[in-house]
Amino acid sequence: MKRIVTYGLLAATGGLFAAVAIGTSALNAQDAPFGDPDSISYAETLWSEMEEARLVGDNSIKVRPFEGNEPHGTIQEVLATIATVDDHTGRLVVKRNHASDNIDAVYDDPTGNLAAITIMFEREEGYDPENRNWFWAKYLPDGTLDTNPNGMQLAGRVAKGMDAGCIACHSARGGDDLEVLTSR
Numbered sequence: 001m002k003r004i005v006t007y008g009l010l011a012a013t014g015g016l017f018a019a020v021a022i023g024t025s026a027l028n029a030q031d032a033p034f035g036d037p038d039s040i041s042y043a044e045t046l047w048s049e050m051e052e053a054r055l056v057g058d059n060s061i062k063v064r065p066f067e068g069n070e071p072h073g074t075i076q077e078v079l080a081t082i083a084t085v086d087d088h089t090g091r092l093v094v095k096r097n098h099a100s101d102n103i104d105a106v107y108d109d110p111t112g113n114l115a116a117i118t119i120m121f122e123r124e125e126g127y128d129p130e131n132r133n134w135f136w137a138k139y140l141p142d143g144t145l146d147t148n149p150n151g152m153q154l155a156g157r158v159a160k161g162m163d164a165g166c167i168a169c170h171s172a173r174g175g176d177d178l179e180v181l182t183s184r
């Protein structure tokens with residue numbers, strides 16, 4: 001853990017991103033771009049790293065919450081840092097999504113209103129070159145992975161090739177935020 005920087009709201013156009021549905025996949029689990037056994041175990045390792053670095057869990061570092069937009073929660077906290085998983089070091093962005101409308105209440109009790117934790121971790125070259133090698137995951141507050149309506153766990157290249165999901169929505173903005181993040 002080298003440094004923790006917080007940063008505020010990126011230019012977000014709220015209502016535009018209202019729908020968060022992740023489509024169906026006909027692929028079998030091994031070939032799937034996300035929700036496969038490797039991605040799930042990678043997400044578990046990453047969770048432990050984040051817990052140790054106090055980015056998640058009961059002892060989480062406090063950061064200043066800010067008002068956000070759907071689908072990421074009305075109040076959010078974002079931490080951008082560096083993490084190492086299996087000898088690979090990359091950028092890590094952790095967004096804590098809170099279901100609350102009171103910034104002070106979230107600051108006082110960072111885990112009480114937590115709805116989900118969404119993260120982007122920059123993996124090794126070749127992981128997903130079209131999408132800047134980001135690994136995406138959505139955890140519930142207890143560290144288990146959230147699932148899409150088909151029961152696929154949200155970890156990996158979510159949801160590569162589909163019309164909705166992390167990659168589709170983030171690149172619908174011209175991929176700008178992906179670039180901004182990699183230049184941090």
Ligand code: HEC
Binds near residue numbers: 019078
């Ligand atoms: C419907 C659109 C949409 C979907 C789907 C979506 N995001 Fe986001 N995401 C955004 C927007 C807009 C922002 C920036 C502002 C905000 O959070 O309101 C953002 C920000 C983030 C950030 C913080 C970095 C930043 O650019 O501020 C992370 C981490 C993140 N998203 C992860 C995910 C993950 C993981 C998923 C999938 C489980 C996901 N997002 C799905 C729209 C989306």
